[in-house]
Amino acid sequence: MTGLRFGLALAASALALGVAQAQEPKKGGTVHVVVQPEPPMLMQGLNQNGPTNMVAGNIYESLLRYNEKLEPQPSLAKSWEISPDAKVYTFKLQEGVTWHDGKPFTADDVVFTLDKFLREVHPRWRPIVNAQVDKIEKVDDLTVKITLKQPFGPMIMTQEVASAPMIPKHIYDGTDYRANPANNTPIGTGPFKLKEWKKGSYIHLVKNENYWLKGRPNLDEIYWQIIPDAAARAVAYETGKVDVLTGGSVDVYDVARLSKLPNTCMTTKGWEMFAPHAWLTPNVRNGILGNKQFRQGLMYAIDREFGREVVWGGLGKLPTGPISSKTKFYSDDVPKYAFDPKKAKELIKASGYKGETIRLLNLPYGETWTRWTEAIKQNLEDVGVKVQVENTDVPGWTQKASNWDFDLNFNFLYQLGDPAMGVARSYITSNIAKGNPFANVGGYSNPEVDKLFADAAIAPTDKERQELYTKVQKVLADELPVLWLLEMDFPTIYRCNVKNLVTTGVGVDDGFRDAWKE
Amino acid sequence: MNLAQFLAGRLAKGIVVLFAIAVLNFFLIRAAPGDPAQVLAGEAGAADEQLLIQLRERFGLDQPLLTQLWVYLKGYLTFDLGFSYRQQQSVLSLILDRLPATLLLTGAAFIVSLGLGTLMGALAARRAGRWQDSVITTLALVFYATPLFWVALMSQIVFSLKLGLVPNVGYESIGANYTGLARALDIASHLVLPALTLGLFFTALYARMMRASMLEVAGADFVKTARAKGLAPGLVSRRHVARNAILPVVTLAGLQAGQLVGGAVLTETVFAWPGIGRLMFDALVQRDYSVLLGVFFMSSAMVVGFNILTDIVYRLADPRIEAVS
Numbered sequence: 104m105t106g107l108r109f110g111l112a113l114a115a116s117a118l119a120l121g122v123a124q125a126q127e128p129k130k131g132g133t134v135h136v137v138v139q140p141e142p143p144m145l146m147q148g149l150n151q152n153g154p155t156n157m158v159a160g161n162i163y164e165s166l167l168r169y170n171e172k173l174e175p176q177p178s179l180a181k182s183w184e185i186s187p188d189a190k191v192y193t194f195k196l197q198e199g200v201t202w203h204d205g206k207p208f209t210a211d212d213v214v215f216t217l218d219k220f221l222r223e224v225h226p227r228w229r230p231i232v233n234a235q236v237d238k239i240e241k242v243d244d245l246t247v248k249i250t251l252k253q254p255f256g257p258m259i260m261t262q263e264v265a266s267a268p269m270i271p272k273h274i275y276d277g278t279d280y281r282a283n284p285a286n287n288t289p290i291g292t293g294p295f296k297l298k299e300w301k302k303g304s305y306i307h308l309v310k311n312e313n314y315w316l317k318g319r320p321n322l323d324e325i326y327w328q329i330i331p332d333a334a335a336r337a338v339a340y341e342t343g344k345v346d347v348l349t350g351g352s353v354d355v356y357d358v359a360r361l362s363k364l365p366n367t368c369m370t371t372k373g374w375e376m377f378a379p380h381a382w383l384t385p386n387v388r389n390g391i392l393g394n395k396q397f398r399q400g401l402m403y404a405i406d407r408e409f410g411r412e413v414v415w416g417g418l419g420k421l422p423t424g425p426i427s428s429k430t431k432f433y434s435d436d437v438p439k440y441a442f443d444p445k446k447a448k449e450l451i452k453a454s455g456y457k458g459e460t461i462r463l464l465n466l467p468y469g470e471t472w473t474r475w476t477e478a479i480k481q482n483l484e485d486v487g488v489k490v491q492v493e494n495t496d497v498p499g500w501t502q503k504a505s506n507w508d509f510d511l512n513f514n515f516l517y518q519l520g521d522p523a524m525g526v527a528r529s530y531i532t533s534n535i536a537k538g539n540p541f542a543n544v545g546g547y548s549n550p551e552v553d554k555l556f557a558d559a560a561i562a563p564t565d566k567e568r569q570e571l572y573t574k575v576q577k578v579l580a581d582e583l584p585v586l587w588l589l590e591m592d593f594p595t596i597y598r599c600n601v602k603n604l605v606t607t608g609v610g611v612d613d614g615f616r617d618a619w620k621e
Numbered sequence: 622m623n624l625a626q627f628l629a630g631r632l633a634k635g636i637v638v639l640f641a642i643a644v645l646n647f648f649l650i651r652a653a654p655g656d657p658a659q660v661l662a663g664e665a666g667a668a669d670e671q672l673l674i675q676l677r678e679r680f681g682l683d684q685p686l687l688t689q690l691w692v693y694l695k696g697y698l699t700f701d702l703g704f705s706y707r708q709q710q711s712v713l714s715l716i717l718d719r720l721p722a723t724l725l726l727t728g729a730a731f732i733v734s735l736g737l738g739t740l741m742g743a744l745a746a747r748r749a750g751r752w753q754d755s756v757i758t759t760l761a762l763v764f765y766a767t768p769l770f771w772v773a774l775m776s777q778i779v780f781s782l783k784l785g786l787v788p789n790v791g792y793e794s795i796g797a798n799y800t801g802l803a804r805a806l807d808i809a810s811h812l813v814l815p816a817l818t819l820g821l822f823f824t825a826l827y828a829r830m831m832r833a834s835m836l837e838v839a840g841a842d843f844v845k846t847a848r849a850k851g852l853a854p855g856l857v858s859r860r861h862v863a864r865n866a867i868l869p870v871v872t873l874a875g876l877q878a879g880q881l882v883g884g885a886v887l888t889e890t891v892f893a894w895p896g897i898g899r900l901m902f903d904a905l906v907q908r909d910y911s912v913l914l915g916v917f918f919m920s921s922a923m924v925v926g927f928n929i930l931t932d933i934v935y936r937l938a939d940p941r942i943e944a945v946s
Contacts, residue, residue, distance in 0.1 A: 140903070143664075143707045143907070144707075144708070150661070151665045224675070226662070226665065281675070281679050282679075286709050287709050287710070302718060302895065303719060303722075303896070324796065326795050330790050331891075331893060332891045334777075334891075335774070335777060335892065338778060338781060338782050338790070339789060339790050342781050342788070344788065344791070344795075495654065497655075498653065498654060498656070498659065498660045498908045499653070499655055500663075501655050502654045502655040502659060536669075536670060538670055538673050539662060539669060539673075
């Protein structure tokens with residue numbers, strides 16, 4: 104028994120070091136995974152919801168994968184070259200790749216996907232391709248060349264599977280994409296194929312026997328089970344119905360308990376690409392919230408460590424600014440805000456606050472958020488700020504946030520691997536637009552910040568980019584356009600005999616290519 | 622008034638009611654904040670104006686409200702319940718996919734609660750004031766007062782996790798590929814907890830109703846006469862008391878039957894039962910208008926239908942009713 108445990112511990116530490124081949128993978132087996140909530144569809148080009156990505160990331164593939172350090176790895180692109188002027192990206196494709204329907208995957212599919220399909224429908228790829236890309240061409244059947252208008256450092260980070268899934272040209276070209284009946288029977292190049300989707304119960308993926316990477320995947324089948332209640336999901340894991348509880352699928356207070364069960368492993372890895380960053384957005388259009396001293400006062404008033412330690416069960420890390428410490432270009436050379444109610448009171452007094460009621464919009468994503476709202480309300484009232492909490496459901500929240508109908512609003516956003524993609528959008532003037540809860544909804548506008556972000560996106564070298572991002576972090580941490588609360592961790596809980604589950608920067612989302620079961 | 626006339630009248634009324642409900646539903650759900658395009662965009666974690674415009678056009682939300690109402694009503698007149706663009710499937714097929722699971726669950730709960738409830742009520746009435754009565758009425762009170770979600774979770778922890786008797790969630794063992802009898806038994810084992818949980822509340826209602834109603838009838842003159850004739854107590858109980866006491870229970874059963882389609886939202890959610898209730902709840906959270914309207918309509922049709930059926934059962938149980946109506 105001790106020997107076995109020791110062996111498991113060894114395997115786990117080998118995983119942690121990224122030495123994936125410590126043990127010879129066993130072939131075959133079935134894994135049951137929780138997906139929550141049920142995805143609306145599995146056609147990843149048209150939908151990038153969290154649950155969609157979690158399942159469809161094993162059906163579709165992109166040119167590149169990213170390891171836990173967010174370094175690009177080969178996927179459908181075997182190799183790639185970046186020209187010395189950083190403007191031409193040449194991708195060499197894998198040989199012998201076929202779609203699930205047997206048709207060959209070629210450069211035509213890549214050009215169609217990036218130049219036509221995703222340009223029309225993908226809200227993250229569209230702005231990049233329209234602003235940065237000059238042309239996308241096929242060189243030969245296995246080579247694609249992307250020419251940029253100017254150097255754009257983040258380009259190499261844009262080819263993650265949810266951001267740029269390859270779409271079969273022979274099925275979609277010339278059709279009305281959103282009405283294509285094939286949307287219900289997704290055809291990708293990935294290691295697993297959709298066998299059956301029993302709505303409300305499960306999604307059944309089976310091994311792609313003709314997968315281009317020889318010897319993969321190891322598993323025969325994956326069942327994604329849909330269990331709407333968090334407590335019932337925990338019991339389902341305990342009774343052995345499911346093997347993997349994906350990030351966020353059980354309540355925070357269940358994480359510690361479940362992690363201690365026999366043959367149970369827990370990891371917070373596999374979220375490096377997304378690195379969810381949680382904060383409060385002050386609506387700077389609304390009176391006193393436009394006052395920097397007042398916002399700084401709020402920041403000193405909030406006991407962020409209490410939120411991390413108690414509300415989030417000790418998961419996550421306190422952020423210092425807009426960029427997550429898990430991603431590139433982070434800098435901690437910024438003004439910092441420790442919990443200091445006395446200082447908070449002084450700043451709030453100096454700001455000219457006259458007791459106006461501040462409406463705090465709760466994020467309706469479950470109990471944990473509600474408790475966080477209550478804790479912060481208490482913090483703010485302790486320093487004399489009047490707070491009124493507003494509760495609504497998810498569509499109600501989306502509408503209020505999108506239409507700037509709040510004073511303080513909770514939110515958390517993905518960093519998407521590069522500040523140009525996941526960070527700038529919350530602070531730049533050009534992204535102040537209604538209709539999208541993830542735009543710059545607080546309305547903060549500062550020409551200096553706009554310029555720093557714009558220059559940093561297209562600066563030719565990482566060193567120059569770092570200098571600009573260091574500067575912008577300093578400015579933003581002083582101005583506080585949003586109050587950063589937590590670098591969130593979403594723990595994946597799984598049976599230890601499921602190996603190699605989390606090996607990339609998007610974790611379970613594309614994890615089953617290499618996973619195996621002992 | 623004969624049965625055919627009665628039925629025709631009730632049906633005509635039912636259709637008017639359904640039409641009114643359909644129109645009301647349409648405006649009701651649009652009074653809720655947000656729309657399906659916004660929800661989809663919000664869930665994606667990224668969106669721009671163009672995506673919202675594309676989605677609204679797809680959902681037909683760019684049309685004037687009255688045009689949308691007209692399209693919706695016109696569809697219903699031709700038995701077309703519309704299309705869910707979110708799920709890329711017709712509403713009718715979504716509902717029909719889920720219907721068997723829900724009917725199995727609510728039907729099982731209906732039979733269990735009706736059978737068990739009337740039995741408990743009758744027993745309590747016959748033993749009124751004695752210990753059996755106390756046990757039954759106390760139990761009924763507990764069933765009646767305990768919140769459903771608490772019972773649901775507790776039963777999972779006790780019967781699935783601690784005792785390992787039955788599975789806690791789902792409709793069948795996923796990936797087991799059972800067929801025939803083995804599959805039926807597998808589904809039955811999954812059915813135990815949700816059906817009992819859902820049935821508890823109504824069991825309590827039936828028991829209390831039956832007990833009260835039987836005690837009331839037991840004091841009536843014709844029962845005294847029956848006893849005076851020297852009939853056996855059991856026979857008096859069954860023939861004279863129970864048959865007359867059953868009417869309020871039939872009313873209640875009609876009410877419960879009306880909820881066969883839409884009344885199990887919570888149970889289905891906690892037990893991951895793939896039925897209509899969850900379809901409706903998900904559609905509500907996602908503002909999937911066409912699905913929501915479809916389920917609302919089916920549920921109201923069930924209620925109207927079972928009300929008519931209840932009236933017919935009244936006449937069978939008690940022929941005196943015909944003269945009054």
